[in-house]
Amino acid sequence: MLFYTAQRLVLSVVIVMVAVSILKLMLHVVPGDPAVLVLGPRATPELIERTREAMGLDRPLLMQLVTFFGNILRGDLGQDVFTGRAVSRIVFEQLPYTLILIAVAIMWSAVLGIVLGAYSALRRNTWFDTLSGVVSVGTISIPAFVMALYSVLIFAVWLRWLPAIGAGEGFLDSITHLILPAFAIGVSWVGYVARMVRASMLEIMGQPHVRMARAFGLPERRITQSHILKIAVLPAVTLIGTGVAHLFSAAVFVEVIFARPGIGALIVQAVNERNYPIVLGAVLVTTGIIVLATLISDLVIALLDPRQREEL
Amino acid sequence: MSDTTPTSAAASQGPLPEPTVLARTLRVLSGNRTGVIGFVLVALIIGAAVLAPWIAPYDPTAIMVGPRMAPPSAEHWLGTDNIGRDIFSRVIAGGRIAMLVAMASLASALSVGLALGLIAGLGPRWLDNVLLLLFDALRSFPVIVFGLAVVTIIGPSLFTVVLVVAITSVPIYARIVRTQTMALKNAEFILAERAMGVGMPRLLAIHVLPNVLGPLLILASMDVPLVIATEAGLSFLGMGVRPPTPSWGVILNDGYNFIRNSPWPVIGGSIPIILVTLGFTFMGEALRDIFDPKLRKAR
Numbered sequence: 086m087l088f089y090t091a092q093r094l095v096l097s098v099v100i101v102m103v104a105v106s107i108l109k110l111m112l113h114v115v116p117g118d119p120a121v122l123v124l125g126p127r128a129t130p131e132l133i134e135r136t137r138e139a140m141g142l143d144r145p146l147l148m149q150l151v152t153f154f155g156n157i158l159r160g161d162l163g164q165d166v167f168t169g170r171a172v173s174r175i176v177f178e179q180l181p182y183t184l185i186l187i188a189v190a191i192m193w194s195a196v197l198g199i200v201l202g203a204y205s206a207l208r209r210n211t212w213f214d215t216l217s218g219v220v221s222v223g224t225i226s227i228p229a230f231v232m233a234l235y236s237v238l239i240f241a242v243w244l245r246w247l248p249a250i251g252a253g254e255g256f257l258d259s260i261t262h263l264i265l266p267a268f269a270i271g272v273s274w275v276g277y278v279a280r281m282v283r284a285s286m287l288e289i290m291g292q293p294h295v296r297m298a299r300a301f302g303l304p305e306r307r308i309t310q311s312h313i314l315k316i317a318v319l320p321a322v323t324l325i326g327t328g329v330a331h332l333f334s335a336a337v338f339v340e341v342i343f344a345r346p347g348i349g350a351l352i353v354q355a356v357n358e359r360n361y362p363i364v365l366g367a368v369l370v371t372t373g374i375i376v377l378a379t380l381i382s383d384l385v386i387a388l389l390d391p392r393q394r395e396e397l
Numbered sequence: 398m399s400d401t402t403p404t405s406a407a408a409s410q411g412p413l414p415e416p417t418v419l420a421r422t423l424r425v426l427s428g429n430r431t432g433v434i435g436f437v438l439v440a441l442i443i444g445a446a447v448l449a450p451w452i453a454p455y456d457p458t459a460i461m462v463g464p465r466m467a468p469p470s471a472e473h474w475l476g477t478d479n480i481g482r483d484i485f486s487r488v489i490a491g492g493r494i495a496m497l498v499a500m501a502s503l504a505s506a507l508s509v510g511l512a513l514g515l516i517a518g519l520g521p522r523w524l525d526n527v528l529l530l531l532f533d534a535l536r537s538f539p540v541i542v543f544g545l546a547v548v549t550i551i552g553p554s555l556f557t558v559v560l561v562v563a564i565t566s567v568p569i570y571a572r573i574v575r576t577q578t579m580a581l582k583n584a585e586f587i588l589a590e591r592a593m594g595v596g597m598p599r600l601l602a603i604h605v606l607p608n609v610l611g612p613l614l615i616l617a618s619m620d621v622p623l624v625i626a627t628e629a630g631l632s633f634l635g636m637g638v639r640p641p642t643p644s645w646g647v648i649l650n651d652g653y654n655f656i657r658n659s660p661w662p663v664i665g666g667s668i669p670i671i672l673v674t675l676g677f678t679f680m681g682e683a684l685r686d687i688f689d690p691k692l693r694k695a696r
Binding site for chain 2 (some may be wrong): 099103227306328338349352367
């Protein structure tokens with residue numbers, strides 16, 4: 086188990102490094118001076134000269150990459166082109182807003198999805214199963230940003246129940262401002278998780294160990310809880326782990342639509358200003374989080390699933 | 398019970414002929430209502446995209462063809478937007494952009510993915526490892542976030558959207574091709590062919606490709622909604638198709654800016670995205686049942 090963890094950890098670090106190198110090298114593949122590309126067409130010659138020096142463009146490409154990674158290890162992600170503030174500080178200021186949004190979205194949707202999926206599998210081919218199937222497919226078909234637009238339209242413009250702009254101030258206010266965005270991101274995940282859990286429940290319900298538990302006369306409730314559901318949620322854990330990337334994509338739209346602060350809104354603003362250091366820093370941090378999430382979900386599965394644990 | 402007689406009669410005369418693709422398609426669709434809905438929706442969407450200039454009642458970019466922000470009426474089926482453009486015409490024209498992006502990006506992703514997957518599957522071990530690492534790195538980017546990074550460098554355009562979607566989809570296809578190729582590499586019929594001295598090109602073209610292509614096309618069909626959502630999403634942010642051109646994302650962005658005045662641009666711009674997703678997902682599931690029953694999961 087320890088070896089497996091270490092192995093996966095090293096691989097994750099390498100993946101993040103390759104991913105960041107791709108972004109860094111992209112600047113050099115495109116024709117034109119990277120410093121000009123970073124700064125955009127309106128930059129003054131002296132600013133371009135300063136950036137060229139700061140980026141170390143006069144040195145060989147490999148050396149630039151090495152310095153870049155060295156800086157990252159020291160927590161230095163570069164400077165904002167316009168204000169000169171440290172990118173790491175700007176990114177980590179915005180990150181908590183996005184993380185909270187994503188966490189809340191995935192929590193409510195996973196709980197609801199697991200309950201719906203498990204219940205549909207137990208009541209297979211009843212009206213409830215059909216209804217939850219239709220609802221699942223329906224919600225999966227609506228991209229998060231379309232869902233966000235409809236949430237604004239229905240709950241903020243027509244019904245005027247909930248606020249749709251900003252993140253709010255103070256605890257209670259923040260929570261009411263979180264409801265619509267978290268709803269918009271989470272809805273399609275209810276469908277994904279429900280379908281996944283239902284399919285794996287049905288598969289596991291037919292397996293010998295379940296029949297055996299039943300033959301032993303264990304109460305049906307206990308069989309469902311500790312012999313079926315416990316294994317059936319595992320694919321959902323993988324789904325969520327690999328889905329963190331999609332959650333970040335969705336967060337970009339939701340933050341723009343609800344005018345919330347966050348890393349997605351930060352990236353969009355930086356792109357509009359052609360502020361590549363901020364874009365690069367923000368993408369690096371999100372990619373790191375995504376790889377970490379995949380790693381954690383794999384480890385959780387290894388911990389929860391006795392069959393996989395045996396193989397390690 | 399009634400269908401057992403002809404089968405046993407045929408069996409006595411020799412093996413049954415392999416059912417044709419058409420026959421299989423009809424059989425699967427006859428018991429699959431969502432599959433039929435999928436095929437019909439996809440046909441309608443592609444038809445509308447191809448025939449857009451003839452279907453759209455107004456010029457999609459002409460302003461003030463009607464009153465501003467009007468609700469749906471007999472003249473304007475989905476109403477008009479903030480500068481009096483006909484939303485229905487814009488939605489139809491936007492379908493063209495969406496289909497164009499989907500076709501261009503999926504075709505390039507499929508061909509590059511196929512090539513890289515074959516190289517990874519058949520090539521030396523180290524090359525396989527390098528490619529796998531590259532695929533994993535590319536897959537760890539959120540599509541939209543990666544797209545935004547690319548836009549910063551080469552600027553927003555239709556080409557940028559196609560490029561972003563193609564790059565982020567390649568790893569998925571390449572991985573599938575790689576797995577299939579590796580499984581085939583040691584299959585007995587391939588070993589037999591090689592023992593008979595068959596060259597690599599023939600082996601690839603006749604034995605590996607047909608086995609790899611099926612699952613790949615099914616996957617591509619199910620990916621169309623994702624591609625279209627990405628195009629619409631980037632265009633919505635102003636980072637994809639540029640405003641005068643009607644794209645579903647641009648329509649939604651116009652609608653978002655005036656959401657407190659009129660709901661119709663948002664409703665009109667979102668309906669096709671939802672229909673496309675439903676259509677291609679249902680069609681993909683039906684295709685899977687027709688071509689590759691093995692892939693089917695427990696229902």
